[in-house]
Amino acid sequence: MDNCLVHMSHSKVVSIWSRRWSSEQGALAISILYEDVRVRPDADALKEFLESDQFSSEGNSSTPGRWVRRLELPYTSTDYSSSTDVIQILQSCPFLHTLIRPYLPDIPRESPESRYGFPTGMVALSSLTRLDWWHYHTVARSGGINSLVDVLHNAPYLQYLTLGGEFHTAPELGALHLPVLTTLRLRRVSATLLLRICGWELPSLAHIIVDFAPENHAIEQVWSTFGRQLSTVEFGRNVVFLMNDQITSFLRASPTSVKTFNYFIFFTMFPQLSMGIEASVERVGVHAFPCKMLSDLWMHLDRHFWWLAGPSLPALRHVVLYGDWSEIIKDPRFPRWRGCLESKGCRIEFASESS
Numbered sequence: 001m002d003n004c005l006v007h008m009s010h011s012k013v014v015s016i017w018s019r020r021w022s023s024e025q026g027a028l029a030i031s032i033l034y035e036d037v038r039v040r041p042d043a044d045a046l047k048e049f050l051e052s053d054q055f056s057s058e059g060n061s062s063t064p065g066r067w068v069r070r071l072e073l074p075y076t077s078t079d080y081s082s083s084t085d086v087i088q089i090l091q092s093c094p095f096l097h098t099l100i101r102p103y104l105p106d107i108p109r110e111s112p113e114s115r116y117g118f119p120t121g122m123v124a125l126s127s128l129t130r131l132d133w134w135h136y137h138t139v140a141r142s143g144g145i146n147s148l149v150d151v152l153h154n155a156p157y158l159q160y161l162t163l164g165g166e167f168h169t170a171p172e173l174g175a176l177h178l179p180v181l182t183t184l185r186l187r188r189v190s191a192t193l194l195l196r197i198c199g200w201e202l203p204s205l206a207h208i209i210v211d212f213a214p215e216n217h218a219i220e221q222v223w224s225t226f227g228r229q230l231s232t233v234e235f236g237r238n239v240v241f242l243m244n245d246q247i248t249s250f251l252r253a254s255p256t257s258v259k260t261f262n263y264f265i266f267f268t269m270f271p272q273l274s275m276g277i278e279a280s281v282e283r284v285g286v287h288a289f290p291c292k293m294l295s296d297l298w299m300h301l302d303r304h305f306w307w308l309a310g311p312s313l314p315a316l317r318h319v320v321l322y323g324d325w326s327e328i329i330k331d332p333r334f335p336r337w338r339g340c341l342e343s344k345g346c347r348i349e350f351a352s353e354s355s
Helices: 002-033 043-051 083-091 148-153 191-197 216-229 247-253 297-309 326-330 333-342
Strands: 036-038 070-072 098-101 130-135 160-165 183-186 207-210 232-235 260-264 283-287 318-322 347-350
Touching (some): 191 216, 207 216, 216 247, 297 333, 326 333, 333 347
Parallel strands (some): 036 070, 070 098, 098 130, 160 183, 183 207, 207 232, 232 260, 260 283, 283 318, 318 347
16 A cells, blocks of 8 residues: 555656656747747737747746847838837847847838838847847938947947948947947948947957958058957958958057957968067967969968968967868978977967867
8 A cells, every 4th residue: 555655656746747847848949949030021920929928837927039039130120110019029028139130132112211211119128248230321310229329329238249231421320338348240341430430438349350351541440449458350251351461450559469360361361560560469260261362372371371480470379270171281381381380389270179
């Protein structure tokens, strides 16, 4: 009898535990499913779903909007006809980490003035840590969620900001204060925007990624303004970096602060540093994505590796190789480059084995 009671009690516990485990696993699976959301034209249906309580249980409220961490919000979803739904969608996502306003490949045939000529609402974005923003000047005039300035003012804990798009005079972008922003990524931006950014207060900025080389005078002003506080600089995969020496300008402006530099070696002109510059870079990441515009690949590589092994980078200790280097390391020139680097106390590492 006692054994039966024990068995029955054990069965109950297992049954309850199994149901709870199944429920928790199901909730976890569903929450992961809705972490990443893209707003489509039927914003009203999405709004109703994110605000629904169909997943609540045992008195615990759990609306799907609480699971959303990343939201992609096309400009076609924030015109006069749907902006109210979008604001409610944002309000239903209290733990949103990333907001994306993507590039719009097809400009609507209807004039922007008629679609975005009315004020757009705004919502507090206190949980937002990353904003990827493609700017459209005519759309931004409607304000609110379509305005970069309004969004930045309502995202006090923003840490990562990506900017690109149509920035013209941009007078509204002056004197911004982003106290915890650590990373700034520049896609295709104008010299006007860069000069505006130089007037921002960015006390925590430590990393800059440049995807498209802007006009020299503007990017040089960025290095001059923020260079001494940067620890990492990265150049993107763009042939514009092959047109002139972009490396020298940022190292000249920040010779003692930048410790890590990453770039695509076949898309970047080798630096022509004067012997008077000795940068404190300790780690260089080099990606081998191929570029068809190079006429002499090996001469290009040779010049870069001689720079890495030369006196301009006396603190260099790690060269980390990204991408496919399999054919290059088979060439007899590679051991010579490795030897020159090792003679100055620098190791060549592959990204897979680098910590």
